Amino acid sequence: MKNIFSWDRLWKVIPQLNPYIGVSFRIVLSGLVFGTLLGLAVAVLRIKKILIINQILSVYISFMRGTSMLVQLMIIYYGLPLLLKGTIGVDINSWDKLMFVKATFILNEGAFLGELFRAAIESVPAEQREAGYSINLTGPQVFFRIVLPQAVKTAIPAYGVDVIGMFHNTSIAFTLGVIDLVGRAKTIGIGTGHLIEAYVYVAFIYIIVSIILKLLFYLLDRKFTFGTEGTVH
Amino acid sequence: MIEIKNIKKSFGKNEVLKDVSLKVDKGEVVVLLGPSGSGKTTLLRCINFLEKADEGTLTIGEDTVELHKISNKDKRKLRGKTGFVFQNYGLFKNKTAIQNITEGLIVGRKIPKAEAIKKAEEVLEWVGMSDKRDYYPSKLSGGQQQRIGIARAVALDPDVILFDEPTSALDPELVGEILGVIKKVADKGITMIVVTHEMAFAQDVADKVVFMDGGVVVEEGKPSDVFYHPKEERTRQFLSRILPEEPDYYI
Numbered sequence: 001m002k003n004i005f006s007w008d009r010l011w012k013v014i015p016q017l018n019p020y021i022g023v024s025f026r027i028v029l030s031g032l033v034f035g036t037l038l039g040l041a042v043a044v045l046r047i048k049k050i051l052i053i054n055q056i057l058s059v060y061i062s063f064m065r066g067t068s069m070l071v072q073l074m075i076i077y078y079g080l081p082l083l084l085k086g087t088i089g090v091d092i093n094s095w096d097k098l099m100f101v102k103a104t105f106i107l108n109e110g111a112f113l114g115e116l117f118r119a120a121i122e123s124v125p126a127e128q129r130e131a132g133y134s135i136n137l138t139g140p141q142v143f144f145r146i147v148l149p150q151a152v153k154t155a156i157p158a159y160g161v162d163v164i165g166m167f168h169n170t171s172i173a174f175t176l177g178v179i180d181l182v183g184r185a186k187t188i189g190i191g192t193g194h195l196i197e198a199y200v201y202v203a204f205i206y207i208i209v210s211i212i213l214k215l216l217f218y219l220l221d222r223k224f225t226f227g228t229e230g231t232v233h
Numbered sequence: 234m235i236e237i238k239n240i241k242k243s244f245g246k247n248e249v250l251k252d253v254s255l256k257v258d259k260g261e262v263v264v265l266l267g268p269s270g271s272g273k274t275t276l277l278r279c280i281n282f283l284e285k286a287d288e289g290t291l292t293i294g295e296d297t298v299e300l301h302k303i304s305n306k307d308k309r310k311l312r313g314k315t316g317f318v319f320q321n322y323g324l325f326k327n328k329t330a331i332q333n334i335t336e337g338l339i340v341g342r343k344i345p346k347a348e349a350i351k352k353a354e355e356v357l358e359w360v361g362m363s364d365k366r367d368y369y370p371s372k373l374s375g376g377q378q379q380r381i382g383i384a385r386a387v388a389l390d391p392d393v394i395l396f397d398e399p400t401s402a403l404d405p406e407l408v409g410e411i412l413g414v415i416k417k418v419a420d421k422g423i424t425m426i427v428v429t430h431e432m433a434f435a436q437d438v439a440d441k442v443v444f445m446d447g448g449v450v451v452e453e454g455k456p457s458d459v460f461y462h463p464k465e466e467r468t469r470q471f472l473s474r475i476l477p478e479e480p481d482y483y484i
Contacts, residue, residue: 130283131323135337135389136312145340149327226327227369 010197013188017201023098023180024170030102031166035109042114043121057114064111070172073104077176101173105166112162120155121147153224160217164210181205234259234424235280235393240289240300242275249275250286251448257393257426257441262419264435264456265428267445268471273428274320276445277395280426281317282308294392313342316386316394320401322378324370330381331357331366334388342389356388357381360414376407383414387423394418396427432475436460444468 046057064072077100084090124147132142171182179187185202189195235257242250250272257263265273278284279300280291286300293314298307317323324333331353338349357363360380370378379399386394399415400408412434419425419438429435435442436456443453444465452459452468463469 127319127321127323128325131317131319131325133283133312134281134315134317134319134323135385136309136341137337138309141340145336146325146327153327224327227329227371 005196005200006194009192009194010200013185013198014201016188017181017184017198017205020179020181020184021205023173023178024167026098027101027105027170027173027180028163028167031105031109032163034106035113038106038110039113039117042110043117046114046118047121061111061115064108065115069104069108069169070175072108073101073172073175076100076104076107097176097178098173101170101176101178105169109162109166113159116155116158116162117151120151123154124150149224150226153221153226156217156221156224160213160220163217164213167209167213168206234261234294235426236290236292237276237280238290238292240276240279240286240291242272242279242284242286249448250279253289253445253448253450255443255450257424260422260424261440262425262427262438263441263443264439265426265443265445266430266432266435266471267451271445272448273445274397277317277397277426277428281312281315281395283317314392316389316391318379318382318386318394318396318399320398322370322375322382322402324378324381324385326370329367329369330362330373333370333381334385337385337389353384353388356384359387359417360384374407375403376410379403379411380414383411383418387418387421391423393424393426396425396429398428398430400429400431430475432460444471446471 042057042061045053077097080100080103081091081093081095084092128146128150129142132146137145170180173180174183174186181202185195185198188198235255237253237255240250240253241248249270253272253276255263255276265276267273275284279286279289282300282303289300291298291300291311293311296307296311296314298311303311324330325336328336331350334353334356335346335349338344338352339346342349344352354363354366357366360383362377362380362384365373365377365381370381373381379402383399396415400411403411408431412431415425415427415434416438427435427439439456441453442456442459444451444459444463444467446467452463452465459468460472463472
């Protein structure tokens with residue numbers, strides 16, 4: 001029992017773990033960039049309430065929000081190649097497993113962020129739009145110059161939480177055998193019989209990244225105060 | 234100069250405007266009066282296409298359009314001739330006081346930036362808000378916000394300014410102050426259509442008072458005629474509740 005944690009082993013695992021931080025980052029980055037774009041598209045289409053598309057999107061969103069990410073990963077990993085081969089004859093079985101992980105993150109984020117953005121856009125009072133029209137702005141000008149900046153301000157805090165959460169979720173990649181930070185910690189633990197040191201380092205990395213992301217979103221939030229700093233909101 | 238003909242508007246089964254016509258001459262100040270739900274605000278919003286009328290025509294200057302099948306291009310053309318002052322100010326929350334004014338000048342009217350800023354500063358000065366130039370609306374009181382709202386409409390040099398209950402959201406102490414600013418706008422000779430419940434203001438500033446009820450114009454005429462010699466029973470009922478029993482000067 002006295003041998004449960006040793007600083008020596010901690011220093012030793014650090015270089016073994018470091019190369020895998022990048023894998024986690026790559027997953028988060030594609031989820032962030034493409035998930036945000038997908039989410040914006042979903043939000044705008046949902047607000048426009050186009051028949052059929054709206055129904056399809058609402059099924060997609062309830063599926064993504066109602067099932068666990070692990071289930072989604074399995075369905076995308078095993079189901080998507082079958083679906084694509086059966087319908088359009090494209091074989092994606094040879095794709096890198098990391099691609100399936102990224103696809104899962106993008107589709108999952110698209111649904112969550114889509115609903116987040118939709119709520120934020122709809123929270124901007126109708127009068128803001130009307131005032132824009134009354135000074136003779138066009139529809140797109142009203143959206144991009146008046147509505148969107150205010151919606152962004154509303155969405156920032158929840159968006160920040162979402163991105164940090166995404167970073168914590170990358171460990172599910174291990175179920176496909178894609179080794180990220182957590183996956184590597186697990187294999188080190190199995191190989192050496194000492195789990196704690198690797199996980200301590202993983203926890204340390206997560207905390208650092210979370211703090212950095214929080215700081216970034218805090219600064220972003222400050223930029224979008226529109227004079228409300230210091231007031232309760 | 235502005236003519237609205239046979240305008241009709243329903244929200245579902247609720248017929249809000251039943252065939253309303255209204256003519257406003259250049260430089261005239263018209264006050265729309267009437268109980269809640271009489272269609273005053275809807276009429277005003279239809280003129281600015283914030284609400285789409287089911288029927289009717291609108292003429293501003295030389296341009297005449299049919300309200301129910303207006304193109305986006307015509308909408309913008311006619312909106313370019315109007316300004317709108319909102320009940321809840323409607324200032325852009327993501328823009329400062331001066332940006333609220335320049336936005337319409339630079340983006341809407343395509344005026345060069347330097348010129349727009351100069352113009353906006355003049356108008357800010359005119360409504361007494363120069364010192365709040367770079368404040369966001371969240372840092373301004375209701376009365377200050379409404380001054381900017383009025384400045385935003387005036388800066389665009391519209392042919393007509395539409396006021397939708399501009400003082401209803403203000404606390405009583407500030408109402409007089411804002412009415413003073415609106416009177417200044419009227420004194421400039423700008424054509425105005427004002428929806429308000431401020432009778433003293435209507436009497437003082439309006440050239441014409443239009444009394445609406447149940448989606449129709451019940452009576453219109455000079456304030457002194459409509460207020461003290463109403464022809465219609467409905468007008469009398471309404472006024473008896475808001476006007477003092479007898480004018481002060483009867484002694």
